Amino acid sequence: MAPLDAPQHVALNQFPVLEDVLLLGGIRLTRLAERVGRTPFYAYERSHIATRVVTLRQTLPEGVHLHYAVKANPMPALVQMMAGLVDGFDVASGGEMKVALDAGMPADCISxxxxxxxxxxLRCAVAAGVLLHLESEGEMERAARIGGELGMVPRVAVRVNPDFELKLAGMKMGGGPRQFGVDAARVPAMLRQLVLLGLDFHGFHLFCGAQNLSAAAICEAQRLSVQLALRLAEHAPAPMRMLNIGGGFGVPYFPGERALDLPAVADGVAQCLNLLRQASPKTTLILELGRYLVAEGGIYVCRVLERKRSHGQTFLITDGGLHQHLAASGNFGQVIRKNYPVVIGNRVHGGPRETVSVVGPLCTPLDLLADRMELARAEAGDLVVVLQSGAYGLTASPTAFLGHPAPLEVLV
Known part of the structure; x- marks a missing residue:
């Protein structure tokens, strides 16, 4: 790995190039920018996202259900497209639930x-028939009370906080003290109370971690998740109808990272499915994926406003920044800041190159999109493109900070 004070290089990812200009959805970036009308903007490529889903289905064993985690990218047009590609949606708020329902996904396929x-x-979810992933005993009691007030029986699953974690995960969501889910040791007692409350039990949800590029680590966590769910199912008031084992599939962002070995993961999923079919044949196995489906199918585009020299270093000052793409700035979970893949979208190959830092218009030194990267020489008006930006971009960013206009989003 290069030392932190050395220029960082980037290789262009899956988007093709025509006449030294990036293409997205068959449209030249410069033409796309004209159509959008202003920068900054996010653009998501339909064909790439659809191909990713198709490839995943072809690789995974038959019988596994694929759910899209809407939090990765809740753009309504994108969610509507995903409704025709996946088996269900997982949402994390009332707002996302509305987007999912408006997209045409049946309520009984939303959690x-x-x-x-x-x-x-909770009231909206119960009324609509959405499955509730219960995160605590208190939430279970509130759901039961609300169901009684509505004269409806809430559909529920228990989210379990396991005693193990997803090794090598970029973000750990289970194992040890967590705000997510119910500690595995407390689940049997919760299931006994669930019977008394008259809730409609469907199964379990285990989500150990996110952004993992190790097939071995993912397979181990999935196997342990299925084994734990089968043990807990012995205390359940009804047969386990579904088991959501999350996802955690990562995508490469930084130099030296390698793409996830999907066939190896699929082999592990097949073993989990076989184990489940032997012990609980009527249980549907669900994979919940967000980033893996959409991250590599999106870009963030901003425009160079001016070049600036300071103490021998060149800065490209743009109209975009961390307020619109927090993750690219390194302020969305990175311990040591690394550069996302960045290119000058209308000068991708050839011509003079230079080492520059790309910064935004905010009054903070954290507003950094690229730190000392080798890029094509850019002038005012050129387009800076941050690749791998289809997930956790706009809605994961502090867009209200300093009052700049919000970026646009397009699906092409």
Whole structure:
């Protein structure tokens, strides 16, 4: 790995190039920018996302259900497209639930997870028939009360906080003290109370971690998740109808990272499916994926406003920044900041190159999109493109900071 004070290089990813200009959805970037009308903007490529889903289905064993985690990218047009590609949606708020329902996904194929669900969110989910992933005993009691007030029986699953974690995960969501789910040791008692409350039990949800590029680590966590769910199912008030084992499939962002070995993961999923079919044949196995489906199919585009020299270093000052793409700035979970893949979208290959830092218009040194990267020489008006930007981009960013206009989003 290069030392932190050395220029960082980037290889262009899957988007093709025509006449030294990036193409997205068959449209030249410069033409796309003209159509959008202003920068910054996000653009998501339909064909790439659809191909990713098709490839995943062809590789995974038959019988596994694929759910899209809407939090990865809740753009309504994209969610509507995904409704025709996947088996269900997983949402994390009332707002996402509305987007999912408006997209045409049947309510019984939508699940609502997340700690701290408000009563109005629980009420909407119960009324619509959305599956509740219960994160605590208190939430279970509130759901039962709301169901009684509505004269409806809430559909529920228990989110389990396991005693193990997803090794090598970029973000750990289970194992040890967590705000997510119910500690595995407490689940049997919760299931006994669930019977008394008259809730409609469907199964379990285990989500150990996110952004993992190790097939071995993912397979181990999935195997342990299925084994734990089968043990807990012995205490359940009804047969386990579904088991959501999350996802955690990562995508490469930084130099030296390698794409996930999907066939190896599929082999592990097949073993989990066989284990489940032997012990609980009527249980549907669900994979919940967000980032893996959409991250590599999106870009963030901003425009160079001016070049600036300071103490021998060149800065490209743009109209975009961390307020619109927090993850690219390194402020969305990175311990040591690394550069996302960045290119000058209308000068991708050839011509003079230079080492520059790309910064935004905000009054903070954290507003950094690329730190000392080798890029094509850019002038005011050129387009800076941050690749791998289809997930956790706009809605994961502090767009209200300093009051700049919000970026646009397009699906091409």
């Amino acid at each position: 609502l997870a997340g700690p701290g669900k408000r009563d109005e969110e």
